[in-house]
Amino acid sequence: MRDANRSEAAGQAPLxxxxxxxTHIGQYHILQGVDLAVPRGGLSVLLGRNGAGKTTTLRTIMGLWKASAGAITFDGQxxxxxxxxxxxRAGIxxxxxxxxxxxxxxVRENLHLAARSGPMDQARVDWIFGFFPALKKFWNYPAGNLxxxxxxxxAIARAIVEPRKLLLVDEPTKGLAPAIVQSLIAAFRELKETDTTILLVEQNFNFVRSLGDTVSVMDDGRVAHAGAMAxxxxxxxxxxxxxxxSLDSHQ
Structure with a gap:
């Protein structure tokens, strides 16, 4: 059913x-005319060398840095x-x-703060525990001790403790042990089967190759390529x- 939904979404406007x-940060002109479309559903990947503007793109979308020119449209707004x-509040x-x-x-208080619409849904918390059992173990521990x-x-659990339309994730596997990376893969795969769209910045190419539906490659503050991840x-x-x-060099 989800594949059918994606086929229908292919004819829709991007989310x-x-x-x-x-985007300018002080005297630096970081984003220099970014054109990017994130389809509804699935997982889109943003690749590029260090300094290409990937993190600045996410932060600009989130309003943490303001665009100095151009337009950002989300779900028609x-x-x-x-x-x-x-x-x-719009769902990002x-x-x-x-x-x-x-x-x-x-850990509990961190997730509680992120559940802005009211008390946490215990069924959703249990679903998160299925991916990250350590969170259940350390539920009442200060997060700084982890x-x-x-x-x-x-951080990821806090972002998904309530359903979101769009999840922006910046290099989630950086410095993580392989077992935890596998847990992330399982979590993102299941999120892809929900109504959550994901835009992911990542340098672990095996990770994105196994998950990504579409990909955009940035270079010098612009999108130099966009297409199917496959x-x-x-x-x-x-x-x-x-x-x-080559991605094969990172297997």
Missing amino acids: LTLSGVH DITKLATPDIA AYVPESMAVFSDLT SGGQKQMV ALAGDDELQQRLLGL
């Missing part, structure tokens, strides 16, 4: 669109000038690379041209 987006809390959640958990609060991988689990994963020459490496 998220960036049109000619520029212009969100370019909205404040970050309003963007979150953001998991930064830094994780940014509340260290003095327990390992880096466990904090990443808290097409990029199967074309070594294209990988070398766009990324300077």
Whole structure:
């Protein structure tokens, strides 16, 4: 049924669109006319060398840095000038690379704060525990006492404790043990079967190759390539041209 839904979604307008987006941070002109379309459903990947503008793109979408030109449209609404809390209320959640958990609060309290519509849905919490059993074990522990991988689990769990239309995730596997990466793969695969659309920045190419439906490659503050993930994963020459490496070298 989900595949049928995706086929229908293929003819729909993208859930998220960036049109000619520029972002300045101080004197630096980071995004230089980003055009990006994120289809409804599934997982879209944003690739590129370090400094290409991937994280700036996510932060600009979330309103943490303001676009100096261009437009950002989400689910038919212009969100370019909205404040970050309003963007979150529109249905977008953001998991930064830094994780940014509340260290003095327990795991439970971190998730409770993210459940803005009311008490946490215990069935959804149990679903999260299925992917990240360590969170159940450390439920009443201060989040600051957890390992880096466990904090990443808290950050992702906090973003999905309530259903979201769009989940922005910045390099979730960075520094994580292989077993935790496998848990993330399982979590993202199941999220793809819900109504959550995911835009993922990641450097672990095996991770994105197994999950990504579409891919955009950034270079010097612009999108240099956009298409199906399967097409990029199967074309070594294209990988070398766009990324300077082959995905096969990261197996």
